Amino acid sequence: xxxxxxxxxxxxxxxxxxxxxxxxxxxxxxxxxxxxxxxxxxxxxxxxxxxxxxxxxxxxxxxxxxxxxxxxxxxxxxxxxxxxxxxxxxxxxxxxxxxxxxxxxxxxxxxxxxxxxxxxxxxxxxxxxxxxxxxxxxxxxxxxxxxxxxxxxxxxxxxxxxxxxxxxxxxxxxxxxxxxxxxxxxxxxxxxxxxxxxxxxxxxxxxxxxxxxxxxxxxxxxxxxxxxxxxxxxxxxxxxxxxxxxxxxxxxxxxxxxxxxxxxxxxxxxxxxxxxxxxxxxxxx
Numbered sequence: 383x384x385x386x387x388x389x390x391x392x393x394x395x396x397x398x399x400x401x402x403x404x405x406x407x408x409x410x411x412x413x414x415x416x417x418x419x420x421x422x423x424x425x426x427x428x429x430x431x432x433x434x435x436x437x438x439x440x441x442x443x444x445x446x447x448x449x450x451x452x453x454x455x456x457x458x459x460x461x462x463x464x465x466x467x468x469x470x471x472x473x474x475x476x477x478x479x480x481x482x483x484x485x486x487x488x489x490x491x492x493x494x495x496x497x498x499x500x501x502x503x504x505x506x507x508x509x510x511x512x513x514x515x516x517x518x519x520x521x522x523x524x525x526x527x528x529x530x531x532x533x534x535x536x537x538x539x540x541x542x543x544x545x546x547x548x549x550x551x552x553x554x555x556x557x558x559x560x561x562x563x564x565x566x567x568x569x570x571x572x573x574x575x576x577x578x579x580x581x582x583x584x585x586x587x588x589x590x591x592x593x594x595x596x597x598x599x600x601x602x603x604x605x606x607x608x609x610x611x612x613x614x615x616x617x618x619x620x621x622x623x624x625x626x627x628x629x630x631x632x633x634x635x636x637x638x639x640x641x642x643x644x645x646x647x648x649x650x651x652x653x654x655x656x657x658x659x660x661x662x663x664x665x666x667x
Contacts, residue, residue: 388465389474392445393438396651401437401529403658404552405429408533410665411545429536431485432497433529439478440504440525446471447508454570492535500528515577519560527553544611548661551599552654555627558595559650561588562634565643589638593631596650600624603657606664616664623660626653 409426445452445461452462460466479501486497507521527549534545564571564578565585572581580588603620606612630646630653 384465388460389470392442392460392466392471392474393478394441395438397441398434398437400651400655400658401433401526402430404526404529405433405533405536407548407658407662407665408530408545409536410533410662411530411542411548412534412537412540425489425536426533428485428489429493429529429533432482432489432493433532435478435482435485436497436500436504436525439475439482440508442471442475442478443505443508444512446475447512451567451570451574451576454573455567489536493532496528496532496535500525500532513574513576515564515582516561516579519557519564519578522560523553523556526556543609544606544661544665547602547606547611551602551657554595554599554602555650555654555657558592558599558627559647559654561592561595562643562647562650564588565592565638566640566647568640585638585640585643589634589643593635596627596631600627606661612661612664613667615667616660619656619660619663623653623656626650626656 406426406429409429445459446468448455449461449468452459457463461468461471483494483497483501486494503521504525507518507525511518511521530545530549530552531541534541561579564580565588567576568578568580568585571578578588579591603624607616607620626649630649633642633646
């Protein structure tokens with residue numbers, strides 16, 4: 383039972399579900415009436431499965447390569463705690479990649495090609511990209527933002543403006559979160575010569591940089607409404623989301639300690655989930 387719990391903890395199931403939902407939202411953002419497609423119950427579910435398994439695989443691979451850093455930064459994670467062996471984490475990642483690639487191939491050729499690109503991105507990040515700091519943050523954010531594009535292609539080759547905008551929103555907000563995470567991990571990252579903004583320029587500079595990305599996401603979130611891409615029901619939910627990002631930004635600038643950065647890193651996931659809900663409601667209702 384402990385081993386199973388370790389594998390579940392390793393893949394971060396909440397993150398996996400969020401990325402799976404992102405592909406479903408991408409389907410909705412495509413503008414197609416999915417009830418007229420024979421693939422309604424098939425292609426979107428395959429998209430969800432690919433996003434879910436790829437996210438789990440990326441988490442496992444990242445923890446595999448970060449196992450020495452996590453001894454310092456996150457000693458309670460499955461690998462440094464001894465609950466999961468490094469080889470077991472790698473084996474799980476390979477299984478999940480196989481499942482994800484298979485479901486992408488059964489979706490369509492475009493989705494299969496995109497899945498290969500995503501695979502290349504997250505492997506590059508885990509092996510060499512993480513040590514580059516900001517560029518590594520961009521690689522992670524690319525993986526987070528692509529599911530919305532991927533979902534748009536599950537029922538065809540059309541890509542709508544609202545999918546591109548929301549993908550950009552995910553990219554900006556997640557980059558802010560990755561920079562915030564750098565504040566939390568500064569001790570272990572410095573020991574492994576990982577050149578995050580927090581390591582090179584200090585926690586204060588990282589806090590201001592993260593804030594810049596959060597506020598950019600807030601500004602961009604106004605466009606779908608002004609361009610009539612969503613309904614008025616988008617407004618109350620996106621207000622909550624934007625207030626969350628603004629509150630997080632203020633909190634980080636006032637207190638860029640490791641403990642406060644850790645707290646806000648977790649809160650940002652909530653604001654990102656709220657943004658998902660806002661866009662979903664704004665598109666389908």
